[in-house]
Amino acid sequence: MIDLSDRSDEDLLLAIGERDRGAFDSLYHRHGPWLTVRLAHRCGDDDVVDQALQDTFMAVWSKPGAYRGSGAVPAWLWGIAVRRMIDQLRRRPSLAYRAANDGLVVSAEDEVLVGIGHGELGPALDRLSPELVMVVQATVLDGLTTREAARLLRIPAGTVKSRMARARLQLREALA
Amino acid sequence: MTVEQTWHADADVLAAYVAGRLGRATAASLEAHLLACASCRAGIAPFAPSEQLAGNLAVLHSRIDAPPAPRTERFLQRLGLPERITRLLVVTPSARLAWLIAVAGAMAAAVIAADVSGSSQRATFAFLVGAPLVPLGVVTATFATRSDPAREVVIATPTPGFDLLLVRVVAVLVPAVVLTLLAALVVPGQGGEGALWLLPALGLATATLALASWIPVRAVSGVLGTAWVAAAMVSVRRAPRTDLIEHYIAFRPAGQAVMVAITLAAAAVVVLRRDAFDLIDAGRTQ
Numbered sequence: 001m002i003d004l005s006d007r008s009d010e011d012l013l014l015a016i017g018e019r020d021r022g023a024f025d026s027l028y029h030r031h032g033p034w035l036t037v038r039l040a041h042r043c044g045d046d047d048v049v050d051q052a053l054q055d056t057f058m059a060v061w062s063k064p065g066a067y068r069g070s071g072a073v074p075a076w077l078w079g080i081a082v083r084r085m086i087d088q089l090r091r092r093p094s095l096a097y098r099a100a101n102d103g104l105v106v107s108a109e110d111e112v113l114v115g116i117g118h119g120e121l122g123p124a125l126d127r128l129s130p131e132l133v134m135v136v137q138a139t140v141l142d143g144l145t146t147r148e149a150a151r152l153l154r155i156p157a158g159t160v161k162s163r164m165a166r167a168r169l170q171l172r173e174a175l176a
Numbered sequence: 177m178t179v180e181q182t183w184h185a186d187a188d189v190l191a192a193y194v195a196g197r198l199g200r201a202t203a204a205s206l207e208a209h210l211l212a213c214a215s216c217r218a219g220i221a222p223f224a225p226s227e228q229l230a231g232n233l234a235v236l237h238s239r240i241d242a243p244p245a246p247r248t249e250r251f252l253q254r255l256g257l258p259e260r261i262t263r264l265l266v267v268t269p270s271a272r273l274a275w276l277i278a279v280a281g282a283m284a285a286a287v288i289a290a291d292v293s294g295s296s297q298r299a300t301f302a303f304l305v306g307a308p309l310v311p312l313g314v315v316t317a318t319f320a321t322r323s324d325p326a327r328e329v330v331i332a333t334p335t336p337g338f339d340l341l342l343v344r345v346v347a348v349l350v351p352a353v354v355l356t357l358l359a360a361l362v363v364p365g366q367g368g369e370g371a372l373w374l375l376p377a378l379g380l381a382t383a384t385l386a387l388a389s390w391i392p393v394r395a396v397s398g399v400l401g402t403a404w405v406a407a408a409m410v411s412v413r414r415a416p417r418t419d420l421i422e423h424y425i426a427f428r429p430a431g432q433a434v435m436v437a438i439t440l441a442a443a444a445v446v447v448l449r450r451d452a453f454d455l456i457d458a459g460r461t462q
Contacts (some may be wrong), residue, residue: 024240034217036228038207050235061236065303072212074210074217078211100375116438121201122202123205137204
C-alpha cells in the first residue's frame with residue numbers, strides 16, 4: 001500500500017485532530033514501515049515492536065496536537081516510538097534493547113553498496129566495545145536522555161555518562 | 177521543514193538496511209538520513225514486513241473504535257500496573273461499582289437487622305456467622321466461570337493461570353473484607369468480638385479455593401457455607417441468649433487457631449496444586 005497523498009505530515013496531523021481516519025491511514029502508510037524496521041533493529045521481539053508501533057500511532061491518534069511544530073514530524077514520531085518500546089521492554093525483563101546490527105562489523109559490503117566509506121569513523125565505531133556502542137546508539141542516535149538511556153540499559157545514570165565519555169575519547173583518538 | 181537532500185540511498189542499500197546487513201556506521205548514517213528524507217523513507221516500504229504492518233493497522237483500527245478504558249482501569253495503569261493485569265482487575269466483579277454497592281447494601285441490611293433484633297448478643301452472633309459468607313460468595317462468583325465476565329479475557333491472557341488466580345483472589349477479597357470490616361465497626365459487640373469473623377472467613381475462602389482444584393467451586397462453597405451456618409445453629413441451640421458467641425467453637429480461641437491452621441494448609445494446597453487452576457481458568461470446572 002503506497003501512500004499517494006501529497007499532503008504534508010503537518011497537514012495530516014491537523015486532519016487527524018479533526019478525527020480524519022483517512023489522514024491517519026495515510027500517516028501510517030507513510031511512517032509505519034520505516035518505524036517498524038528501525039524498531040525491529042532495536043529489539044528482536046516482534047511482539048514488542050508491534051506493541052510499540054501501535055502505542056505510537058494510538059498516541060498520535062489521541063493527541064495529534066502534542067506535535068508542537070518544533071523539529072520534523074519523523075523525528076517526533078521516532079521519539080514517541082522509542083519511548084513506547086522502552087515501556088514494553090520494562091515490562092519484559094527477559095528482553096533487551098540491542099545495538100543495531102550487533103556483531104556485524106562488515107564495512108566491505110557497505111562500501112560496495114553505498115560507494116562511500118566513512119573514513120576512519122566506521123572502523124572506529126566498530127572497535128567500540130558493545131557497552132559503549134549501546135550508550136552511543138541510545139543517546140546520540142535514538143535521542144534519549146541520560147536518564148532514559150540508563151533505565152533502558154538497566155545501568156545507573158552515572159555509568160551512562162562515564163561510558164559516553166569513554167566512547168567520545170576513543171572515537172576522538174581514532175579520528176585524530 | 178524538510179531540507180532537500182542531495183544524496184539518496186538506492187534500493188540495494190535500503191534492502192540491506194532492512195535485512196540488517198549494513199555495518200554500524202552505515203546503518204547509523206542511514207537512520208539519521210531517513211529522519212530527514214521522505215523519499216528514502218518511502219523507499220523502505222517495499223522491503224518492510226507488509227503482513228506485520230497490515231496486522232498492526234487492523235489492530236489500530238479496532239483500538240480506535242474500542243470504547244476508552246474505564247476510569248478505574250486508567251487509574252490502575254497510571255499506578256504502573258501492566259494492561260494485562262488492569263484489564264483483569266476491572267472485569268473482576270469486585271471492581272464494579274454496582275457490585276460494591278450490592279455488598280455494601282448487604283452489609284447495611286445486616287447492621288440494620290442487628291439493630292432491630294434488639295438483643296445485642298444475638299445480633300452480633302448473626303453478623304459473625306453471616307460475615308464469612310460474603311468473601312466465600314465473592315470467591316465463588318469469581319471462579320464459577322460460567323458467570324464470570326472475565327472468562328474470555330482470562331482464557332486469552334498469556335499470564336499463567338496461577339498468577340491470575342492470585343491477582344483476582346486479592347482483587348475480590350480485599351474490597352469484600354474492607355467492607356465487612358467497616359460493617360463490623362457498626363455492629364454491637366464488646367472489644368474484639370466484631371472481628372471474630374475474620375479468621376473463619378479466611379479459612380472458608382482459602383479452603384474453598386484449595387478444594388476447587390478437585391471439585392467444582394460452586395459445590396465446594398455450597399457445602400462449606402452450609403456446614404458453617406449449620407454448625408453455628410446446632411452449637412447454640414441450647415445456649416443462653418446472652419452467651420451465644422462463646423458456644424460456637426469457631427469463635428473460641430481454639431477454633432480461631434484451627435481457622436489459622438486451615439488457612440495455612442489450604443494456601444499450601446493451592447500453591448502445590450497451582451497447575452490445576454490453569455484448567456479451571458480454561459473453563460473446565462463446570
